[in-house]
Amino acid sequence: MKRQNxxxxxxxxxxxxxxxxxxxxFDALESKKEKTQKKKVYDRKQELMNTYNLSQFNFDELExxxxxxxxxxxxxxxxxxxxxxFAITVITTIGYGHAAPSTxxxxxxxxxxxxxxIPLTLVMFQSLGERINTLVRYLLHRLKKCLxxxxxxxxxVNMVAIGFISCMSTLCIGALSFSFFEGWSxxxxxxxxxxxLTTIGFGDYVALQKDxxxxxxxxxxxxxxxxxxxxLTVIGAFLNLVVLRFMTMNSEDEKRxxxxxxxxxxxxxxxxxxxxxxTPDLPSSSSAASGCGGGSGNSGVGGAGRGLRNVYAEVLxxxxxxxxxxxxxxxxxxxxxxxxxxxxxxxxxxxMEQGEAFSSDPLHPLHSNGCxxxxxxxxxxxxxxxxxxxxxxxxxxRHSKRxxxx
Amino acid sequence: MKRQNxxxxxxxxxxxxxxxxxxxxFDALESDFEMRExxxxxxxxxxxxxxYNISEDDYRKLETIIMxxxxxxxxxxxxxxxxxxFAITVITTIGYGHAAPGTxxxxxxxxxxxxxxIPLTLVMFQSLGERMNTFVKSLLKRIKKCCGMRITDVSxxxxxxxxFFSCIGTLCIGAAAFSHYEDWSxxxxxxxxxxxLTTIGFGDFVALQKxxxxxxxxxxxxFSxxxxxxxLTVIGAFLNLVVLRFLTMNSEDERRxxxxRASLAGNRNSMIIHIQEETxxxxxxxxxxxxxxxxxxxxxGGMGCAFSHQNSFSSQLNPHQYFHSVSYRxxxxxxxxxxxxxxxxxxxxxxxxxxxxxxxxxxxxxxxxI
Numbered sequence: 001m002k003r004q005n006x007x008x009x010x011x012x013x014x015x016x017x018x019x020x021x022x023x024x025x026f027d028a029l030e031s032k033k034e035k036t037q038k039k040k041v042y043d044r045k046q047e048l049m050n051t052y053n054l055s056q057f058n059f060d061e062l063e064x065x066x067x068x069x070x071x072x073x074x075x076x077x078x079x080x081x082x083x084x085x086f087a088i089t090v091i092t093t094i095g096y097g098h099a100a101p102s103t104x105x106x107x108x109x110x111x112x113x114x115x116x117x118i119p120l121t122l123v124m125f126q127s128l129g130e131r132i133n134t135l136v137r138y139l140l141h142r143l144k145k146c147l148x149x150x151x152x153x154x155x156x157v158n159m160v161a162i163g164f165i166s167c168m169s170t171l172c173i174g175a176l177s178f179s180f181f182e183g184w185s186x187x188x189x190x191x192x193x194x195x196x197l198t199t200i201g202f203g204d205y206v207a208l209q210k211d212x213x214x215x216x217x218x219x220x221x222x223x224x225x226x227x228x229x230x231x232l233t234v235i236g237a238f239l240n241l242v243v244l245r246f247m248t249m250n251s252e253d254e255k256r257x258x259x260x261x262x263x264x265x266x267x268x269x270x271x272x273x274x275x276x277x278x279t280p281d282l283p284s285s286s287s288a289a290s291g292c293g294g295g296s297g298n299s300g301v302g303g304a305g306r307g308l309r310n311v312y313a314e315v316l317x318x319x320x321x322x323x324x325x326x327x328x329x330x331x332x333x334x335x336x337x338x339x340x341x342x343x344x345x346x347x348x349x350x351x352m353e354q355g356e357a358f359s360s361d362p363l364h365p366l367h368s369n370g371c372x373x374x375x376x377x378x379x380x381x382x383x384x385x386x387x388x389x390x391x392x393x394x395x396x397x398r399h400s401k402r403x404x405x406x
Numbered sequence: 407m408k409r410q411n412x413x414x415x416x417x418x419x420x421x422x423x424x425x426x427x428x429x430x431x432f433d434a435l436e437s438d439f440e441m442r443e444x445x446x447x448x449x450x451x452x453x454x455x456x457x458y459n460i461s462e463d464d465y466r467k468l469e470t471i472i473m474x475x476x477x478x479x480x481x482x483x484x485x486x487x488x489x490x491x492f493a494i495t496v497i498t499t500i501g502y503g504h505a506a507p508g509t510x511x512x513x514x515x516x517x518x519x520x521x522x523x524i525p526l527t528l529v530m531f532q533s534l535g536e537r538m539n540t541f542v543k544s545l546l547k548r549i550k551k552c553c554g555m556r557i558t559d560v561s562x563x564x565x566x567x568x569x570f571f572s573c574i575g576t577l578c579i580g581a582a583a584f585s586h587y588e589d590w591s592x593x594x595x596x597x598x599x600x601x602x603l604t605t606i607g608f609g610d611f612v613a614l615q616k617x618x619x620x621x622x623x624x625x626x627x628x629f630s631x632x633x634x635x636x637x638l639t640v641i642g643a644f645l646n647l648v649v650l651r652f653l654t655m656n657s658e659d660e661r662r663x664x665x666x667r668a669s670l671a672g673n674r675n676s677m678i679i680h681i682q683e684e685t686x687x688x689x690x691x692x693x694x695x696x697x698x699x700x701x702x703x704x705x706x707g708g709m710g711c712a713f714s715h716q717n718s719f720s721s722q723l724n725p726h727q728y729f730h731s732v733s734y735r736x737x738x739x740x741x742x743x744x745x746x747x748x749x750x751x752x753x754x755x756x757x758x759x760x761x762x763x764x765x766x767x768x769x770x771x772x773x774x775x776i
Contacts, residue, residue: 011530015497018526022493022519023486029486036477037508052458062458065450066472072444078436080429087428091421095606097503102443106435107597119422119645122416123652127626130656131414149690170550191513196491200501201608240657246529248654250536251646343496366642374481 002257004250017405061310071099074209081214081221088225091117092232094201130236136162149358165237171197174227178207181220199233408663410656477505480542480615487627494631497523498638506614532650535643542568569644576640577603580633587626602635623629688752 049059071077077086077099089096090113102173137154140162144152159204174193179186184205214221282298399403455465476485483492483505495501509511543560546568550558560680580599583594590611598611613630614620622626 004533004537004540008530008533011526011533015530018497018523019490019493022492022496022523025515025519026488026492026507026512027484029509029515030489030507033512034478034482034484037474041475043473044467044483048464048468048471052460052465054458058458062454062468063472065447065454066469067476068443069447069451070473071449072440076440078433078440080433083432083436084425084429087425087431090428090606091424093499093604093606094603095501095608096609097610100610101432101436101609102438103435104593106432106439109431109435109594111597111600114600115429116604116605117424117428119649119652120417121421122649123425124414124421126653127410127414127417127656128476130660131410134660184410187510187513191517194517194520195501198524199499199605200496201499202501202503202506202522202608204503204506239528240653243528244653244657246525247532247646247650250533251650254536254540265594347502374768388436 002253004253007250032243074098074206075212075214077214079215081218084225085208085214085221087113087117088228089201090114092122092199092228092230093118094199096201096206098203109382125236126240128233132233132237133159133163133241159241159381163241166234167238167332171233176230177223177227181213182207182210183189193231196228199232248333408659410659423637461554480504480612481618483620484732485621487624489622490631491614491627492518493523495607496520497527498605499524500602500605500634502607502609502612504609504612522714526609531639531642532646534639535646538643538645539565539569569647572640573644576637580637583629587619588613588616602634603641605638613764724756743762 009170027104045059048054049056056063058331082099086099088094090110093114122360137159141152144154171190171193174197175186175190177189178184178192179189182205184192188205192207195202195205210220211217263265454460460468482488488505492505498515499520507516522647543565546560546564549589550560577596577599580603581592581596583595584598585595587597588598590598590610598613601608601611617623625706680761
């Protein structure tokens with residue numbers, strides 16, 4: 001079965017199992033307390049009802065009023081500060097529910113607002129998170145240099161460790177502040193910060209709901225907003241570091257498969273005469289087409305051509321060795337060479353197009369996964385990182401130059 | 407400024423503006439209603455207090471009791487069905503809050519559960535969403551072939567349209583179903599589905615909370631769970647199609663920049679080898695001719711200057727050196743750097759690299775033939 005399908009199926013099974021396990025554990029942890037609490041509350045309710053001689057109907061009436069007054073008791077929820085708080089909970093998808101639009105117009109606007117705001121916020125947090133990761137990587141690199149360590153590269157483990165520690169500290173700082181300002185225990189404040197910054201947002205604990213803080217304590221209000229947004233950035237940076245690559249895995253595999261199929265089908269037809277991906281913008285446009293595909297047939301290449309072929313083979317071999325690089329390079333060379341929008345010249349796409357010229361060469365068989373795993377590298381002196389660049393440019397342009405000089 | 411930084415700053419500014427605008431509009435839409443409702447309810451409260459002659463203290467107690475009783479009103483929340491529902495709201499980050507762990511152990515487990523569950527779910531939805539998109543793409547292609555259309559390629563617009571309509575369709579199906587089962591209006595149900603599937607999850611409307619549905623109506627419970635998970639997949643597929651590429655933009659730009667720097671650094675050795683292959687060992691000689699300037703043609707001065715400039719190459723070059731270095735760089739690096747910089751005017755902006763490069767090669771060829 002295709003790799004992507006296996007991956008997707010396993011993930012679905014994992015998630016369902018995870019849900020089942022979670023449900024069982026929550027059941028075990030909470031059911032008992034729920035039962036005892038329910039009984040206690042019921043008993044107290046009965047007691048009060050008897051004291052004041054309330055019928056169930058009367059009690060329901062009271063209950064309705066009390067529940068509806070609940071958000072109002074917590075303060076004015078929809079003046080500017082409260083609305084801003086609400087807007088934050090919408091676009092970050094936290095969604096406490098401490099205040100929810102009552103009017104139909106508010107509900108409609110809320111939906112439209114979320115439609116645009118959520119993707120915007122997602123992209124913003126990932127963007128900022130990536131910038132932070134880059135900064136941290138750079139700082140760590142400098143730090144390593146200062147400390148005189150031998151190897152100054154920043155490894156993934158370093159980054160993950162730092163990311164993890166930042167997340168924990170953010171949660172702890174928040175826990176301390178909110179336990180102070182809201183009068184919660186440290187654990188409850190930590191739980192609040194966690195539920196907020198993971199955007200779950202139950203609403204069982206909500207900041208800025210005591211003592212009309214939204215209206216009377218602007219500094220604390222500002223702190224809360226900044227804390228939520230900064231905390232989400234830190235978490236977003238960690239997710240960007242650790243999780244984002246997995247979210248694009250299927251797409252990358254799919255792209256790779258598509259390109260391999262395209263390659264294979266072109267190998268079938270062309271057998272060396274490829275006009276598709278050549279650089280039409282080269283000065284000698286008429287000769288460019290044949291220039292690209294004509295590598296194998298060009299008598300002018302001679303020994304230098306064979307040397308280049310081997311260089312090409314080395315490029316392709318290198319790129320086939322590391323599939324990550326393969327993905328990257330395929331992805332990058334999406335435009336033909338003349339387009340300056342940054343894409344590496346070095347990458348494999350164009351090579352593979354021209355590589356088919358070599359595919360008939362028994363020394364460099366094109367394997368079904370599109371990689372040339374040739375063992376022959378006479379010109380191994382060329383450094384592997386920028387092999388492509390060398391190979392590409394002299395090859396293509398020499399050919400085109402040759403023609404224009406004729 | 408680097409492209410990534412500009413992008414990030416603009417996004418931050420956009421988001422803040424968006425928040426401010428949203429706050430203002432919500433204020434305008436809801437404040438009046440809130441004031442009126444508050445007055446009404448407080449009057450009602452006073453009336454009831456008077457009617458039943460409840461003292462202040464007792465009223466506080468009553469309030470507390472009612473608040474505590476609220477989740478229980480909706481039924482048993484923590485038996486298996488309710489816990490499963492809760493687990494869904496945790497790992498999908500919907501988080502209604504209709505039931506929240508009361509025990510400290512429950513809270514602690516909830517946090518650990520979320521730490522592992524949320525990334526798992528994110529990746530799962532994106533994975534499944536991508537599979538769905540691929541499937542839809544192939545279906546659409548087949549349909550186009552069957553309908554005998556000339557162009558059978560599925561464009562991005564096609565996919566976005568199909569995705570958008572699937573989302574609207576999912577929301578409408580859910581709205582119809584929940585308005586029937588939960589006795590909400592269609593609009594309220596639609597609002598509920600929207601708030602759920604975007605994982606906001608206010609909790610003002612929550613399914614499975616009426617008539618002990620969690621315990622008594624297993625089919626409806628199963629439907630609700632399936633609806634939430636399938637709906638999230640459809641939304642996830644649409645996000646995968648439209649938004650995911652933007653999430654990786656900065657990383658890709660950064661990677662590209664790093665590769666350019668790497669090729670620049672790797673240039674030295676490769677350049678020498680390259681030149682030696684081409685110019686029969688004139689690499690050393692080229693170094694001396696650096697001072698030749700531009701008069702001798704781009705290549706001659708260019709090569710030599712490029713050599714000596716390799717080590718000191720930076721993004722702040724004066725035009726002379728830069729010009730030479732640009733021509734040299736273009737040969738070795740991707741055109742990506744060109745976009746970051748300015749070009750001397752004679753070189754056309756579309757393919758400057760190639761021109762300069764070919765010039766270099768012409769000169770290199772010239773050397774060979776000498």
